[in-house]
Amino acid sequence: MNASISSELGNISSSFWIMVLLAVAIAAGTGFAAGIFYARWSDKRSFSKARAGVAQLFQTVISTIDTAQEVCRLLEKCPGTFLKPNQTEQLVQKRNGLLEAISGLVRRHDPSYDATPSPVVAPSPEPTPFNVEWTIEPTDPATGLPGRQAFDENLALLMNAGQESERTSGLLLIKIDKFENLRSRLGVGDSDKLVKKMMAVVCRSVRDEDLVCRYSADMLAILMPDTDPETGRSVAGAARDSIRAYHFRVEEHGPEIFVTASFGYTACRPLDNPDLAVNRGADALSKSQQRGRNQLHAHDGQSIKHCLAG
Numbered sequence: 177m178n179a180s181i182s183s184e185l186g187n188i189s190s191s192f193w194i195m196v197l198l199a200v201a202i203a204a205g206t207g208f209a210a211g212i213f214y215a216r217w218s219d220k221r222s223f224s225k226a227r228a229g230v231a232q233l234f235q236t237v238i239s240t241i242d243t244a245q246e247v248c249r250l251l252e253k254c255p256g257t258f259l260k261p262n263q264t265e266q267l268v269q270k271r272n273g274l275l276e277a278i279s280g281l282v283r284r285h286d287p288s289y290d291a292t293p294s295p296v297v298a299p300s301p302e303p304t305p306f307n308v309e310w311t312i313e314p315t316d317p318a319t320g321l322p323g324r325q326a327f328d329e330n331l332a333l334l335m336n337a338g339q340e341s342e343r344t345s346g347l348l349l350i351k352i353d354k355f356e357n358l359r360s361r362l363g364v365g366d367s368d369k370l371v372k373k374m375m376a377v378v379c380r381s382v383r384d385e386d387l388v389c390r391y392s393a394d395m396l397a398i399l400m401p402d403t404d405p406e407t408g409r410s411v412a413g414a415a416r417d418s419i420r421a422y423h424f425r426v427e428e429h430g431p432e433i434f435v436t437a438s439f440g441y442t443a444c445r446p447l448d449n450p451d452l453a454v455n456r457g458a459d460a461l462s463k464s465q466q467r468g469r470n471q472l473h474a475h476d477g478q479s480i481k482h483c484l485a486g
Contacts, residue, residue, distance in 0.1 A: 241274075303341065303342075304340050304341040305341060306337050306341040306343050306402040307341075308330075308333050308334055308337040308401050309333070310322070310330050310333070310387050310399075311326055311329050311330055311333070312326060313326060314326055316390040318368040318372065318390075319368070319371060319372045319375050319390050321375055321388055321389055321390045321396075322387065322388075322389040322390070323390055324390070324391060324392065326389060327390075327391055327397050327399075328450070330387055330389070330399055331347070331399060331450045331453065331454070332450055334399050334401055334444060335444060335449065335450055335453070337401065337402075338444060338445070338446045338448075339446045339447070341402070342446045343402050343446065344402075344403065344404055344405065344443050344444065344445050344446070345400055345401050345402060345403050345408075345443070346399075346400035346403040346405070346407075346411070346412075346441065346442070346443055346444060347397065347398070347399060347441070347442050347443075347444055347454070347457045348398040348400065348408070348411070348412045348415065348439065348440070348457070349391065349395060349396075349397055349439070349440045349441075349457045349461045350378065350395065350396040350397075350398070350419075350437050350438075350439055351394055351438050351439075351440075351465065352370075352371070352374065352394045352395070352435065352436075352437050353435075353436045353437055353438055353465070355367070355394035356394075358433070358435070359393075362426065362433075369426050370424055370426065370433065370435060371390070371393075371394075371396075373422075373424055373425075374396070374419060374422075374424070374435070374437070375388060375390070375396060377418050377419055377422045378396060378415050378418065378419065381414045381415045381417070381418035382400075382411055383400070383411060385400075385401055385402075386399065386400050386411065387399040398411075398412075403443075404443075405443045405474075405476065408441060408443060408474075409441055409472075409474050409483055412439055412441040412472055412474070412483070413472060413483065413484055415439070416437070416470060416472050416484055419436070419437050419470070420470050422435075436469035436470050437469075437470065438461055438464035438465045438469070438470070438471055439460075439461065439464055439471065439472040439473070439484075440457045440458060440459070440460030440461025440464055440472075440473055440474075440475070441457065441460060441473070441474040441475070441483075442457040442460055442474065442475040442476075442477075443475075443476065443477065445477060456475040456477070457475065459475055459480060460473040460474055460475040460480050461473070467482070470484075471484070472484040
């Protein structure tokens with residue numbers, strides 16, 4: 177009987193230890209699995225936190241740079257604001273350091289990124305418009321045109337506008353041929369009537385923006401604002417053709433009077449002065465007078481060219 181009891185106790189002891197070993201194995205397996213799951217969850221949570229932190233840092237960088245840009249623009253607009261040499265050096269160092277740091281960060285994600293800054297190209301300034309407002313007074317009593325004083329003032333305005341806008345204008349001088357003979361034959365009153373008729377003919381042939389002045393008793397001067405040389409010569413040719421084709425009469429039904437004129441044109445360039453422009457126009461006019469009636473010469477700043485004749 178004792179042997180039987182001992183045998184049963186041995187069986188129970190063996191079963192107990194087997195159960196203990198199984199329990200330990202199960203606990204170990206469960207703990208290992210739980211550890212793996214926790215580790216994965218913990219890593220994922222840490223990674224999510226890290227991503228959120230990086231995104232927050234990125235937004236901080238962007239907002240800080242935006243703030244710095246706004247402050248720099250405000251300082252730039254402040255009247256009287258200037259930087260001392262050491263402040264300028266500090267800003268340059270900070271700018272270079274910031275550019276280097278940003279370039280390094282970008283290169284981590286894009287190795288092909290070129291950190292060499294593109295050259296800063298200043299925007300082209302807006303062209304200055306050609307603005308000139310004519311002065312009509314004082315006028316010539318006989319014709320109502322702006323007189324010599326008004327011409328001088330308007331020529332100065334024209335030259336100033338050309339310098340500010342860096343654009344070319346034009347000057348045309350028209351001199352009645354053999355005017356002294358007409359005046360001695362017709363008298364001052366009738367000769368002024370012919371000048372007035374010529375003024376009307378010329379005004380119809382030039383552009384609306386051009387100004388016709390009475391330069392002297394036998395001369396008209398036309399100021400052509402913002403006009404390239406080719407257009408100016410074309411307008412001068414139209415004025416010459418209109419006078420050449422017109423039938424002059426003192427009275428509407430009176431006898432026709434043969435009237436011709438000589439023409440001298442010059443371009444008024446931005447660096448010219450009024451006296452230089454008038455002298456060039458006068459030189460071109462003198463060439464036309466030497467050549468005969470209804471001649472047109474143009475001065476291009478270097479030489480005088482014959483444009484129209486007859």
